[in-house]
Amino acid sequence: MNHEPISPITEDDIANYLANTPDFFERHASLLAAVQLTSPHGQRAVSLQERQAGMLREKIRGLELKAADMIRHGQENTAIADKLQRWTRELLRAREARELPAVAAREIAAQFLVPQVAIKVWGVSPEHAGEPFAQGASDDVMAFASSLTRPYCGTNPGLEAARWLDDPSTAASLALIPLRAGAAPQAFGLLVLASGDAQRFASDMGTDFLERIGELTSAAMSRLRPLVPASVV
Structure with missing residues (x-):
């Protein structure tokens, strides 16, 4: 009797399973606390929650930098508009x-x-x-x-x-x-x-x-x- 070879489970299979089974971690809540990841700021191990918190902080920091850039560009545009207005005003004031x-x-x-x-x-x-x-x-x-x-x-x-x-x-x-x-x-x-x-x-x-x-x-x-x-x- 011939048996078809069983394909090994890949990382994509695991990722797809977890994405399509959102209650998996509810049934295995202790697993979340046990998962250890490598910190991006060194070789020490951190928990999944700590890694997620770090990623969130990085995202917030990126948004803060973007907001600062937007404010700076807005201030620069206002300054340019003010200069352009003053220049135009002097042209309009020329009598001859x-x-x-x-x-x-x-x-x-x-x-x-x-x-x-x-x-x-x-x-x-x-x-x-x-x-x-x-x-x-x-x-x-x-x-x-x-x-x-x-x-x-x-x-x-x-x-x-x-x-x-x-x-x-x-x-x-x-x-x-x-x-x-x-x-x-x-x-x-x-x-x-x-x-x-x-x-x-x-x-x-x-x-x-x-x-x-x-x-x-x-x-x-x-x-x-x-x-x-x-x-x-």
Whole structure:
């Protein structure tokens, strides 16, 4: 008479049995107290209850760290929002349109601790054509600005726009932010942020905040441009 070989019981079989038999430990309560496990903090043996309590403490500690991170990020976001509000407020307080580029650059430097800031705007109204901010942008720079679909962040490879800075030689990293009227493909200006820290404007950094800065700057600098007749819009 042939007998089929009996498969040995595996750890999975035991785990499945215990998972599907929740009253097992009720019938064998003393077993829980007798189980000894190796402590994760040494070679000493600990009871199952002590091991579970340790795991629970670790989980609580992890949740506390996550909560602390959330609070810290919330505080950082609030601080950034406050700085952005103060910067925007100064733009709104500018009485003369010709003051806007200087105000925007000065307040970005002050509020966000950017060592060097420069801005150029082209296609301005005739009354602003002689202002320093309307001078010095070559056709190449204008084309480069229009080609940017998002801010450029990275090292300074000798870009022409970096020469607008007070001290280009100390600019280890740059953020170049194109200025546009809404969704227009052509840029009408370029905002340059520079730092001596090569990682301040790293090539892999997120640009969402810089894009918001660009949108607000674009809206403010639109006061420098000729009015577009309503029939053309």
